[in-house]
Amino acid sequence: MLLATHPEVASLGELHLLPHLLDDPDARCQCGAALRACPLWGPIVAAHPDRAPIDTLSWFRESKDAGRVVRWHWIPGLITGRATRRTRARARSYRVITLEAARRAGARCGASVVVDASKDPYRLHLLRAGGVEVLVVHLVRDPRGFVASTVGGSAASREQAGTRPRAWRVARVAARWSVQQMLFERASARAEPPLLVRYEDLATDPEGQLERLARLVGIDPAGFDPSAFRATPGHALGGNPMRHRSEPIALDERWRSELDRRHARLVWWICAPMARRYGYQRRGSQPRPR
Template identity: 30%
Template sequence: MDDLSILYIAGYGRSGSTVLDVLLSGHPRVASVGELVFLGNDWQDEDRKCACGEPYENCLFWEGLFKDEGEVDSLEQIVRDVEHRHVLPKLLLGAHSEEKKREYRRRTRRLFEYISQQGRADLVVDSSKSARQAAGRFWALKNIAGLDVRVLHLVRDGRAALRSVVEKGSNWALEGHIEEKRWLGARTTMGWVLANAIAWGLGRSLGNDLYHRVKFEDLLRAPEETLREIGGFVGVGLEPVIQRVARDEVFEVGHNVGGNRIRHKQQIHLRKTDTPNPHPWSGLDRHHQILFATLGQWMNQKLGYSW
C-alpha cells in the first residue's frame, strides 16, 4: 500500500468521467475501475453487471474480492454511513466512532489493495465523483483510510450536462434500474451545483499538490496536452495513452463499476473537436434556460464558463 496512489475523479455526472477513466486505463500501470462507491450496491443487484458483461461474482477481475454476501453488505453499509452527503458534516467534524473509522479504513484499504494487485497497478482511478452517495468519499479515503489520494476535479459546462440529462434521461433510469424522477431539470441543476461546490471546496482545502481542476472540453479540444497536464499532476507519465490518442485508437473498456452506459459498448473512442460547445444555451428550451440561468450559472462562471 505504501507505493499505491489513488486518482479520484471528482465532480458531477455527464462530465466525461467514464471517457477519461477508460483512457487512463490504457496505461499499463493504471487500474481504472469506474465508480467504486456503487460496488457493494451493484454486486447485490442481479440486474447490474460489471462493464465486461458478467455479474460481479463471476467476473474474472472481481470474483475474488469478497468471501460471502456478508462482506458485500458490510462494505455497502460502511460506505453509506461514512461517505453519503447526509453525513458530510459528521465526516468533516470527525464525529464518527473510532470503531467505525477502523472498519472503514480496513475495508477500503482492502478494496484498493485488491484492485492494485489484480490490475498490477501503482495507480488506481476511482471515478465515483461527488454527487449524493459519494459527496465525502475522497475526503474519507484520505483522512480516515489514510490513502494517498489526489483529486482531479473534472468539470463540464453545466448547460451541456443539463441538456444531456434532459434529452436522454438519467443513467439509472435509462438502464431500467429506477423510474425517472419528477422535476428532473431542477434536480439535475441543483445536484450539479452541489457536487461541484463540494468537490471544489473540499478539494482546495487539501492544497494545490493534491487538487487539480480540468475541463472536459479541454480534453476534447486538446487531448494530448490535457493528458500531459493530468500526468504531471498525478506523477505518472501518460505517454502510452497520449500516443494511442494521437493515433486515434479505440480503448477497451475493462471492469468498470457504474458510470455512463457507454461503458457497455466495450470500446470507447475519443471524439476530438475544436469547438466542444460553440452555442452553450442551444438545445435547452426556454424553461430550462431560465432554470439554469437562475440556479446554476453563478457556479458555471466560477468554473470558467461565460454566458
C-alpha cells in the same frame, strides 16, 4: 476509461456501486463476467461473506442510479474538514474495502496508479478521514450540458410526447450541480488542491489534458492512448452505457440546441457563480482558457 489506457493505471470504475451491483443478478464487470466470477471482484466478495465492509459503500448511495446530494449529518464535518470520533470510526471500516480493491487491482494489472471514479464529496471526506491518500481530479461540465443530459431527450421529442420538463425540475437539477461543486470544493479544501479538468477541454484536447493528469500522478504521458479508450480491457464497475460504443472522443454540446432557451437562462442564473469559477460563460462557444 481514458486513464486506464495507460499501462501503469488500473480503474475500479465507480466503486461505490458495488453493493447495488451485487444485488443485481444481471450486473457484469467491464470484463464481461458476473461479479462473483470476475477474477478481480470475485475474491473480494468471497473474502467478505457477511458483506459488512462492502455494504459500507452504500452509505452515500441509496440505489444504483440515485443518491442524495445534501446529507445534513455529514455537512458540518465536510465543511470544516474536522472528523468527529464517530466519523473516524466509520472511516476505518469504510476504507477496508477501498484499499483492498485498490491493492488487488494494482497487483492484478501491474499498475502503480489506481483510479476510483466514484463521484461523491462525502466519500472523499470519509476516505481522507480514514487516512487514505487520495489525489483528486475534479471533472466538471457546463451546467447547461449537465441539466440537458439529466433531463434527457431532445426538445422536439419531448414536445411531441408531451413530456417537456417543467421549470421546477430544471431548476432543481441546476441547483444540484451547484451544490455538488460547492461540497466537492469543501471536501478538497484541506488537502492537495484537486486538478480541475473541464469536460469540454478533455473532449477537444484529450492529449493535453492527459498530460496534466500524468504530471499529477507522476507517470509518463506517452503511455496514454486516447484512441483505444473504449477497447481497453479492465474490471471497472458501473459507467455510462456509452462506454460500449465504438465512436472516438468527441465534444457533445447538443444542449445548445436541445435545451429550451428559457431553461438555459434559468440554469445559468442558478449556476453562474460556480460556473464562472470554472471559466464558463453565458455566451460563447467555448469556456475561457484557464
